[in-house]
Amino acid sequence: MPIKPGEFENKMRQKFKFQTAKNHSDDHIWLELKLEGAPAVLTKLSRNGDELRDRLIGKIARQLRVKTSYLKEMVDCTKSQSEYYELVRNTPVRPFGT
Numbered sequence: 519m520p521i522k523p524g525e526f527e528n529k530m531r532q533k534f535k536f537q538t539a540k541n542h543s544d545d546h547i548w549l550e551l552k553l554e555g556a557p558a559v560l561t562k563l564s565r566n567g568d569e570l571r572d573r574l575i576g577k578i579a580r581q582l583r584v585k586t587s588y589l590k591e592m593v594d595c596t597k598s599q600s601e602y603y604e605l606v607r608n609t610p611v612r613p614f615g616t
Contacts, residue, residue: 526593
């Protein structure tokens with residue numbers, strides 16, 4: 519199921535309180551979430567407006583520290599902000615590339 523990038527960005531900003539990440543290239547939209555007691559969560563979106571397909575959704579899910587199915591539930595509004603924050607705070611950060 520493809521996700522529209524505008525819908526994804528709006529959900530991340532409005533529901534999950536991601537902010538524009540500073541000090542990154544302008545060729546992508548960089549989003550960052552800083553939670554007390556957890557490392558920052560950072561992801562990026564292309565500015566081209568193409569729908570997010572499964573492969574890219576999987577990459578974004580890893581950056582957000584969730585499974586692909588969980589990310590889709592975040593966008594579909596079946597996962598709450600508090601559920602996601604708890605997951606981020608309580609799940610160890612995996613080493614890069616895994």
